[in-house]
Amino acid sequence: MMSAALQHAADAQARGAIVDAVISQKGGVGKSTITVNLAAVVGENTRPNAEGEDSPVVAAGIDPQGSMEKWADRVAEERLSFDYLSTQGNNDLLPKLKQDPLVRRIIVDCPGFMDVDPNATRSKDPLGHGAAADALRALLAITDRAIVPMNPEWLTYDPTEYTIERVLRPRGIPFLIVVNRWDARDGDEDLLKVNAWIDKHGYPRAPQPIRKYKIHTNAAEKGLVVTQYQPSGTALRAKEDFYKLALAVDGVSI
Numbered sequence: 001m002m003s004a005a006l007q008h009a010a011d012a013q014a015r016g017a018i019v020d021a022v023i024s025q026k027g028g029v030g031k032s033t034i035t036v037n038l039a040a041v042v043g044e045n046t047r048p049n050a051e052g053e054d055s056p057v058v059a060a061g062i063d064p065q066g067s068m069e070k071w072a073d074r075v076a077e078e079r080l081s082f083d084y085l086s087t088q089g090n091n092d093l094l095p096k097l098k099q100d101p102l103v104r105r106i107i108v109d110c111p112g113f114m115d116v117d118p119n120a121t122r123s124k125d126p127l128g129h130g131a132a133a134d135a136l137r138a139l140l141a142i143t144d145r146a147i148v149p150m151n152p153e154w155l156t157y158d159p160t161e162y163t164i165e166r167v168l169r170p171r172g173i174p175f176l177i178v179v180n181r182w183d184a185r186d187g188d189e190d191l192l193k194v195n196a197w198i199d200k201h202g203y204p205r206a207p208q209p210i211r212k213y214k215i216h217t218n219a220a221e222k223g224l225v226v227t228q229y230q231p232s233g234t235a236l237r238a239k240e241d242f243y244k245l246a247l248a249v250d251g252v253s254i
């Protein structure tokens with residue numbers, strides 16, 4: 001039997017669209033926020049296949065809670081620079097979409113709850129056997145890169161390490177950590193601390209954090225993505241953060 005890492009390489013060889021999974025075992029770190037806004041920025045800067053065709057960039061949710069799609073549903077269709085869908089338990093959908101010649105990039109929002117067996121030994125895959133675990137396993141088999149958001153808080157350290165060491169590394173999936181929800185008004189002590197933790201582990205991280213702005217928190221309700229925020233200094237900085245993230249993700253070799 002092929003090792004997980006070899007299998008990943010084989011899958012990557014047969015690559016269709018690039019699949020980025022936004023994943024963390026920790027809930028509420030910003031997976032959905034990052035999926036939608038990254039898709040908006042990437043979508044805006046990806047050439048359409050042809051005039052009038054759907055965007056080659058797709059944001060997908062495998063979260064039964066479906067917050068990513070609920071958000072995108074509220075955005076006026078003609079203003080969206082990306083397509084979106086929810087797999088709703090159909091685990092064949094994303095592998096098929098990856099092979100669709102009209103799709104070039106798929107950014108996937110992972111569930112807030114990761115179904116893991118807490119007693120799984122270190123050598124075993126900790127993903128459980130429920131529907132959420134099955135969806136995640138199917139996604140990870142076709143994932144080219146993972147984006148792991150973390151907040152500048154001590155409580156996110158352990159779940160981040162778990163996600164990387166137990167779920168991503170054994171599968172040979174390259175990843176990038178991005179610090180999200182950093183409040184610049186609090187000074188940079190927490191940011192330096194979390195960056196030092198990431199660097200100590202030798203994990204790659206996006207050079208710039210995503211700052212905490214109220215406009216992000218209100219965006220879902222208002223049906224807005226970062227590229228559509230009302231012009232302001234804050235909107236400019238919010239956009240800057242996601243442009244920089246898009247570039248950092250592009251820099252992760254697959």
Ligand SMILES: Nc1ncnc2c1ncn2[C@@H]1O[C@H](COP(=O)(O)OP(=O)(O)OP(=O)(O)O)[C@@H](O)[C@H]1O
Nearest residue numbers: 027028029030031032033112181211212213216217
């Ligand atoms: N950079 C940010 N600035 C301000 N608010 C943010 C930022 N990122 C996320 N939030 C807010 O934090 C909350 C959690 O974010 P989000 O829902 O994206 O996290 P999640 O990881 O998808 O959560 P879950 O694990 O429940 O799926 C939301 O209210 C969101 O609006």
Ligand SMILES: [Mg+2]
Nearest residue numbers: 031032067112
């Ligand atoms: Mg979410």
